Amino acid sequence: MHSLVPTMDDIGFEELMNDPYPSFDRIRKEASAVWVSSARINLVTRFDDIMHIERNHADFASTNPGSLMNKIMGHSLMRKDDEEHQVERKAVETAFRPGVVKQYWAPRLEAISDRLIAGFEKDGETDLFNAFAAPMAAYGLTELLGFKSDVAWQDMCDWSQSLMDAVGNYTADPAIEARGHAAAASIATEIDRAMPEHRATENPSVLSSMAHAESLHSIDQIRANVNVIVGGGLNEPRDSILTTVMALLSNPDQLAQVRENRKLFAKAFEEAVRWVAPIGMYPRRVTRDVVLGDTQLKEGDQIGLCVGAANRDPSRFENAHAFDINRPRQGHLGFGAGPHFCAGTWVARQMVGEIAVPMLFDRLKNLRLHDSKPVTERGWVFRGPTSLPVQWDV
Amino acid sequence: MTVKLTFVAHDGGEHEVSADVGQSVMEAALSNGVEGITAECNGSAACATCHAIFDEALLVHMPEITEHENDMLDFAATERVAGSRLSCQIPVTDAFNGARIMLPEEQ
Numbered sequence: 001m002h003s004l005v006p007t008m009d010d011i012g013f014e015e016l017m018n019d020p021y022p023s024f025d026r027i028r029k030e031a032s033a034v035w036v037s038s039a040r041i042n043l044v045t046r047f048d049d050i051m052h053i054e055r056n057h058a059d060f061a062s063t064n065p066g067s068l069m070n071k072i073m074g075h076s077l078m079r080k081d082d083e084e085h086q087v088e089r090k091a092v093e094t095a096f097r098p099g100v101v102k103q104y105w106a107p108r109l110e111a112i113s114d115r116l117i118a119g120f121e122k123d124g125e126t127d128l129f130n131a132f133a134a135p136m137a138a139y140g141l142t143e144l145l146g147f148k149s150d151v152a153w154q155d156m157c158d159w160s161q162s163l164m165d166a167v168g169n170y171t172a173d174p175a176i177e178a179r180g181h182a183a184a185a186s187i188a189t190e191i192d193r194a195m196p197e198h199r200a201t202e203n204p205s206v207l208s209s210m211a212h213a214e215s216l217h218s219i220d221q222i223r224a225n226v227n228v229i230v231g232g233g234l235n236e237p238r239d240s241i242l243t244t245v246m247a248l249l250s251n252p253d254q255l256a257q258v259r260e261n262r263k264l265f266a267k268a269f270e271e272a273v274r275w276v277a278p279i280g281m282y283p284r285r286v287t288r289d290v291v292l293g294d295t296q297l298k299e300g301d302q303i304g305l306c307v308g309a310a311n312r313d314p315s316r317f318e319n320a321h322a323f324d325i326n327r328p329r330q331g332h333l334g335f336g337a338g339p340h341f342c343a344g345t346w347v348a349r350q351m352v353g354e355i356a357v358p359m360l361f362d363r364l365k366n367l368r369l370h371d372s373k374p375v376t377e378r379g380w381v382f383r384g385p386t387s388l389p390v391q392w393d394v
Numbered sequence: 395m396t397v398k399l400t401f402v403a404h405d406g407g408e409h410e411v412s413a414d415v416g417q418s419v420m421e422a423a424l425s426n427g428v429e430g431i432t433a434e435c436n437g438s439a440a441c442a443t444c445h446a447i448f449d450e451a452l453l454v455h456m457p458e459i460t461e462h463e464n465d466m467l468d469f470a471a472t473e474r475v476a477g478s479r480l481s482c483q484i485p486v487t488d489a490f491n492g493a494r495i496m497l498p499e500e501q
Contacts, residue, residue: 054436055424055436094462097462097466098465098468098469099465100465329471329500331434331501335441337435337436338436338438339435339437341440343440345441346469
């Protein structure tokens with residue numbers, strides 16, 4: 001007999017925002033799905049359950065007619081399944097293929113990283129959030145999308161944040177909704193500005209891939225999918241740069257290993273994404289009464305897949321709360337799983353693990369955490385450092 | 395209609411499974427609990443973690459490799475060899491009966 005979804009009333013929202021991992025541990029022990037009152041959703045935290053869900057899209061759909069995401073961004077590929085999803089996914093993945101990333105995007109991303117570091121490398125100290133990680137992610141995304149190069153990185157960050165705030169606007173605050181719509185309108189303008197060039201000349205950018213896709217894309221499809229990429233493609237590289245740097249600076253023995261063998265930077269990135277998944281939770285909708293692990297779910301239930309929790313499931317990862325680049329190679333859920341597996345995985349690996357993080361350690365001598373300014377981290381749906389003050393020798 | 399497939403792990407361990415014609419080789423491996431096929435993206439050819447090595451005689455019974463799959467294989471954790479494919483892109487057919495499929499050291 002499978003029990004109904006239990007409720008947990010005593011997990012505070014601030015607790016989740018400050019440090020979700022103790023709560024994730026409690027929820028994981030309790031049941032396969034738990035209604036967490038402060039989060040207002042059923043949370044799924046066990047590794048095997050999430051894998052099961054991602055392999056059964058008939059029972060656990062990404063489509064969600066009432067979703068705020070559709071309302072703000074338009075109906076993007078992230079809220080579609082099967083055939084409909086596949087044709088649009090195919091149109092973006094050409095831009096993100098590993099070979100294209102290595103040959104075409106890598107030199108461009110290197111140039112951005114180099115320029116940003118040159119801007120502060122004589123200063124001896126900075127906060128890597130605004131000085132490096134945010135503009136690195138924003139300029140990188142501008143290039144990948146094929147937007148005009150005069151778009152300000154602060155605007156990209158602002159649009160991305162406004163879209164994400166509006167998508168998570170469950171209290172229906174009209175000001176937040178208005179900012180979301182305004183961001184979508186600005187992005188639509190940028191698409192219009194850049195598109196004639198991409199229609200005229202085929203190139204590896206996302207806009208060009210969409211313009212020349214086998215299946216003809218309507219302007220609404222293009223806008224919705226670009227919105228998703230701006231909303232979802234900025235904080236992950238930003239936060240994984242910061243988490244990787246923070247983790248290495250906090251673990252000097254592992255940093256020494258990485259300095260000795262540069263190939264380990266890629267491993268450090270992969271482990272950082274496991275340790276603190278930049279997207280900690282994403283939703284699915286239950287399409288019929290169905291059993292998940294030890295709990296009975298009902299048609300229409302909204303479930304939140306906590307990959308941040310699954311990535312620290314002790315049944316999958318030994319000593320799961322520790323950052324350890326030497327752990328045995330084991331697939332994690334930091335990029336999700338199944339048909340919606342992160343399309344930007346390979347570009348993130350290149351940008352963060354091969355370019356941005358190694359270049360920081362190469363150029364900033366004796367890079368270390370700031371001796372008086374603290375690192376801050378926040379979030380559970382999206383999580384990462386919100387400030388990473390560092391010092392180095394000049 | 396089912397056929398027999400044998401997955402051969404890098405260390406030589408063998409795992410014989412019965413696979414349905416029409417399902418992918420990756421699905422046959424996963425549904426039978428074969429270790430050594432990870433398939434993080436579950437068949438989207440996006441993760442390169444279902445890398446398998448097929449006998450060259452079988453290659454004519456497989457769909458031609460797409461540019462996308464080819465590109466992914468270049469970045470598989472274990473270097474590709476002749477016969478390397480992403481098993482999610484390979485549907486099981488009658489011709490696979492008795493096939494031995496090698497698994498790489500790492501996915």
